[in-house]
Amino acid sequence: MFQFNVTSDACVKCGKCIPVCTIHEVNRDEVTSPRGFLDLLNAYQRGDLELDKNAKNIFESCFLCTNCTDVCPNDLPVDMVIEQVRNDIRKKFGLAWYKKLAFFLLRNRNIMDVLARFGYMFQTCGFKMVEKQKSMYLRNFPIIKMDRLFPSLAKKTFLNSHPDVIHNGGKGKVGIFIGCLANYMYTDIGKALLEILKELQIDAYLIKQQKCCGAPQYFTGDFDSVDFLAKFNIEYIEGFKDELDAIIIPEATCSAMIKADYVHFFHDQPEWQSRAKAIAPHIFMATEYLEKKTNLAEILASKARKSEVVTYHDPCHARKMQGVWREPRNLISQNYTIKEMSDPNRCCGFGGVTMQTEKYRFAKAAGLPKAAMIKETGAEYVSAECSACRMQLGDAMHGQKVDVIFKNPIELIAKALREG
Incomplete structure (x- = not known):
């Protein structure tokens, strides 16, 4: 069931969305523009458009950057309806094997930890390391079939490198939701955050049972995985949210997913939507919390x-x-x-x-x-x-x-x- 009944009549055809649309900038076709998506979404909701491979290709071409909704005078949630259509696409066409594998691993952190360890040991066999960017370069990647740079795997994950609780003086208590990329690859982010909390004498709780926020699955249309991950994280956060000053996240996508998208996702599950709304005020992006709730700016100025x-x-x-x-x-x-x-x-x-x-x-x-x-x-x-x-x-x-x-x-x- 769709959360929104988007009609093409609601679009006033002002054109404000076109100059800011990411996909239209690189693929100048009215079909892959907010207005084009809107017309096709309307046709799909009326039952006049079949989800064939052509429609699949079009609906999967949106970057979901929300630029169009940001400038739309009628606040049309085109991105959210596309996310819901992608769930229907997934049901009809399934997921590619590598997406299934990735999403399985993100649901099962213990297995992912083991494979990440092996990946770290053997990544130099197939990749050229680019130390300055802490990344690895691979030519002719078989899935993408193009040369590109990937983040390199860390020797040890962030969550497995530190104790559950780090006492820094007790001037505050925050939980850290680190995010998958920062846990497995960009681990210096978590280390830096711990340095800052030590300076502020704020105790850090690593809440190590956290699972993937579900954003990759949400944007791909794997709503079954999102349902599992979101419910787990909500229930997990509920268990300690009142004991901590906040849960801080140094990742915009993870923070937005937990704070905003969980509420949208559970539009047809009132109990879970209510629970998602209840944890949202406890979620902060890391810089947001540090700038608004601590004296870090003053310390830095000194x-x-x-x-x-x-x-x-x-x-x-x-x-x-x-x-x-x-x-x-x-x-x-x-x-x-x-x-x-x-x-x-x-x-x-x-x-x-x-x-x-x-x-x-x-x-x-x-x-x-x-x-x-x-x-x-x-x-x-x-x-x-x-x-x-x-x-x-x-x-x-x-x-x-x-x-x-x-x-x-x-x-x-x-x-x-x-x-x-």
């Missing part, structure tokens, strides 16, 4: 100012979905010079699992303008509180030979504290 320049990219799931964009800039600017890109709010083009595999050509095309913008700033670092953006922009910069290092804002903040 440290030495650096000559290094940082440019900041706004993840779609941070600025548009959660209104978080000032907070990381305010913290970073205490010690670094921020030079803005010509369009920091433009989607980097990650777009989810399908976009990164079967439609990689679109992801690559969407990443090129961002890589050019980053280069134009002359910055030493590009930052975003999202590891999906990091993966996408790292690949785009590598392909364009843009020699800029990507750091999560949490890493830059910890660096300033460490070297100040």
